[in-house]
Amino acid sequence: GYWSHKKGEGHDKEEVLTEYMLLLDNRFRREAELALVCFDEGGLGTGINVMRFVQMNKPILGFYNPVIKKHGVNVNNILQLKLEYPTLVTLHQYHDWSDIQGSVVAYLRNFKKP
Known part of the structure; x- marks a missing residue:
């Protein structure tokens, strides 16, 4: 998924996790x-x-x-x-x-x- 795609681009795992969580959090706030x-x-x-x-x-x-x-x-x-x-x-x-x-x-x- 998300990590596999970003890992291939040489991104730091913690930064990728943070980016993914921000996407989920933003979606949650929009829907709330x-x-x-x-x-x-x-x-x-x-x-x-x-x-x-x-x-x-x-x-x-x-x-x-x-x-x-x-x-x-x-x-x-x-x-x-x-x-x-x-x-x-x-x-x-x-x-x-x-x-x-x-x-x-x-x-x-x-x-x-x-």
């Missing part, structure tokens, strides 16, 4: 109507992916637990998303996993495609 994100273990990858959805004008429903500050997650950066992109980013603070289900159901019930 919105992104559901839990920021509890947010890091660079989560931030990059969230900004890719924002760049594509895709709505984001995000969740964060304020306790995550203790684990090095910058909650202020998460909250800034809502301030900068109020029409795209909806954030909910939660304290227990059971808080999330009701928020997702309510959001999806009122969701209109962009």
Whole structure:
């Protein structure tokens, strides 16, 4: 498949894998109507992916637990998303996993495609 074709051209395996994953990720983002994100273990990858959805004008429903500050997650950066992109980013603070289900159901019930 993809690797066999690129290997013959002398490409690095890690670069080819990254290129292939980017193709799949881009297709996924194009097809997605919105992104559901839990920021509890947010890091660079989560931030990059969230900004890719924002760049594509895709709505984001995000969740964060304020306790995550203790684990090095910058909650202020998460909250800034809502301030900068109020029409795209909806954030909910939660304290227990059971808080999330009701928020997702309510959001999806009122969701209109962009």
